[in-house]
Amino acid sequence: MKCDFCSAPDPAWKYPAESFVVKHVVTTKNNLTLNSIEEWYACEACYMLVEANEREILAKNSVYVLVKRCNDQRVVDRLVMEVTHLHDAFFEHRKGAAERL
Numbered sequence: 001m002k003c004d005f006c007s008a009p010d011p012a013w014k015y016p017a018e019s020f021v022v023k024h025v026v027t028t029k030n031n032l033t034l035n036s037i038e039e040w041y042a043c044e045a046c047y048m049l050v051e052a053n054e055r056e057i058l059a060k061n062s063v064y065v066l067v068k069r070c071n072d073q074r075v076v077d078r079l080v081m082e083v084t085h086l087h088d089a090f091f092e093h094r095k096g097a098a099e100r101l
């Protein structure tokens, strides 16, 4: 298992959530969709950001882990938008409080 936000190993929390589908908003291939199946796992750091509703930091952290060595700011900005869109869908579909694993 890993954190669904930043991919860190050994998440400490689980958020119950409904399954949902998101369409990519900024990629050129608009037909791409992403399925989220039920619960989301979160590491301690991401859990605290979710609880504080710090969505911008949450999205940026997630992307920076993915693209540590990307020097193209436009690519990073696009990814942050994409991840923000995905996380917004998570916030809409989560149900109930986080459970400690």
Ligand SMILES: [Zn+2]
Residues within 6 Å of the ligand: 003, 004, 005, 006, 007, 008, 042, 043, 044, 045, 046, 047
């Ligand atoms: Zn995390």
